[in-house]
Amino acid sequence: MxxxxxxxxxxxxxxxxxxxxxxxxxxxxxxxxxxxxxxxxxxxxxxxxxxxxAWMRRNINAVADAAEFSHSEGKKQVFGGIREVNSNPQDAANIIDQDPSTWWQPSVDDPLEDWWIEIDLGRPVLAHKVRFIFPDALDAKPFRNFTAYISNGVDTRYGVTYHPVAVTTTPNVERVFEVDLKRIELGLASGEHLIEQDTLDFNLVHHVRLVPTEKNPGAALAEIEVDALGDNLAIGTGERGGA
Known part of the structure; x- marks a missing residue:
């Protein structure tokens, strides 16, 4: 009860x-x-x-409530949301508004190197899939060629590291482009009867970045979704008396 x-x-x-x-x-x-x-x-x-x-959720879209979480970056406290965008920043929030009928579209007048966009989930989550949803309208089409990156958000002395998780090898024509985040975890032990590696169905994700590698007419992005295993239970551990 x-x-x-x-x-x-x-x-x-x-x-x-x-x-x-x-x-x-x-x-x-x-x-x-x-x-x-x-x-x-x-x-x-x-x-x-x-x-x-208190209710702990399972199987969530970590983008939906990213703005409710914050973390430290240097001396600043940063909330989840749009992390970086160089072209048409006024429409960037459309990719995290849970409304596929709105979108972000980089300006055709900007160079290709300014067409990338990145979101911050506000906290790291264990995710098994990233989903890019593109519009399909007369004046808005999917990006044809791009690379998708993720980061766990850990800031080392070399900065935050990004890992490519998807690279288009043929022009994309799909409205929904999904990326599975399976990874190989190497074991620390070796021996005749020991498993030296294992495949994990998830990865630690804090930032997601989409970098187009081609300028195609009408290219636009409607939504980014991150399918996470659930809420990050590590948040607030210290305040609950943990270490």
Whole structure:
């Protein structure tokens, strides 16, 4: 049972061998819980004082709520959303608005090297697929040739590293272009009966970048979606008392 109309805690103290006395403590508002130590993010407290376990989602599109998450970049706190765009920046947010009828279209007057765009998920997630959705209208068509990159967001002394996960070898004509994020994980041990590598069906993703390698008329991008395994449970670990 997830919720209770009221939480009653019975405190029993044995006062003597002959009998006992009990007191009843009622918690009927969120303020009543403020004197209790509760790991942050584990419970949801309603206005009437009732509680339930916090909901952890599975199988999510990590782009949909990227703007609700933030992380540090140097001395700045950065929220998820559009990370980089050089051409037609005013329409860039269309690729993360969950509406495939709107799109971002780079300007034909800008050079090809300015046609790339990148999103920030606001936090790293374990994802098994990245999906690029292109419009199909009279004046908006899929990008024909491009390279897709992902990054785990870790900033080393050499900067953030990006890995290509898809490269078109023939012109793309599909409205939906999906990229599986399987990867080979090398084992640290070796031996006759030991498995030296394993195939994982997911990868750690924080940033997604699309870099066109050809300027084609009407090229546009409607949405980027990232299919993640679920919420990142590591977020807030320290605030919940973990290490």
């Amino acid at each position: 997830k919720k209770f109309a009221a939480i009653r805690l019975l405190l029993v103290a044995t006062l003597c061998a002959a009998g006992a006395q009990s007191d009843e403590l009622r918690l009927s508002s969120p303020a009543d819980w403020q004197t209790w130590t509760i790991p942050k993010g584990t419970l949801e407290i309603a206005d009437d004082g009732s509680i339930s376990l």
